[in-house]
Amino acid sequence: xxxxxxxxxxxLEVVCGKWKGLILWELLHTHxxxxxxxxxxxNGNISSRILSRELSKLIExxxxxxxxxxxxxxxxxxxxxxxxxxxxxxxxxxxxxxLEHKKYxxxxxxxxxxxxxxxx
Numbered sequence: 648x649x650x651x652x653x654x655x656x657x658x659l660e661v662v663c664g665k666w667k668g669l670i671l672w673e674l675l676h677t678h679x680x681x682x683x684x685x686x687x688x689x690n691g692n693i694s695s696r697i698l699s700r701e702l703s704k705l706i707e708x709x710x711x712x713x714x715x716x717x718x719x720x721x722x723x724x725x726x727x728x729x730x731x732x733x734x735x736x737x738x739x740x741x742x743x744x745x746l747e748h749k750k751y752x753x754x755x756x757x758x759x760x761x762x763x764x765x766x767x
Contacts, residue, residue, distance in 0.1 A: 661708050662734055666693055666701045671731065672738055674711065679726035710734065 662668055666689070673688040674680065680688060686698055693701075702725060705711040710731035716722040727734075 658737070661710070662737065664701070666697060667705060668738065668741065669693075670698070670701055670705060671710065671727065671734055672742070674725060674727045674731070675735060675738060679714070679724045681722070681724050685725060705731070 662671065669689050670685065673685060677684075677688065682695075682698070682702075685702075686693060686695065689698075702711060702713070706713055709728055711725055712728050712731075714724045714726065716724075
């Protein structure tokens, strides 16, 4: 048992996963998007059902809000709440680390290929 408190488990549950971080990242940079715009911004690799489910969770957690303009044809947009914007430093740090990790992995792969070429 730990003798200290940690919030990493909560952070990972609320912000991470396969799609939540990407949804928050896109809303951080575009400020507000309609459902299909958001889906396309995430490269369309997310199904409508999954996007809807993840948005619902983010709304429930108070990070995203759904704006219904009550007009015909229907217009609904999603944006970060002020509380959702508090994830900005965390998301930016994750993005920076991810880019550095890609470079690190690429350099390791290139080094392994050089060694293999020299041995071959």
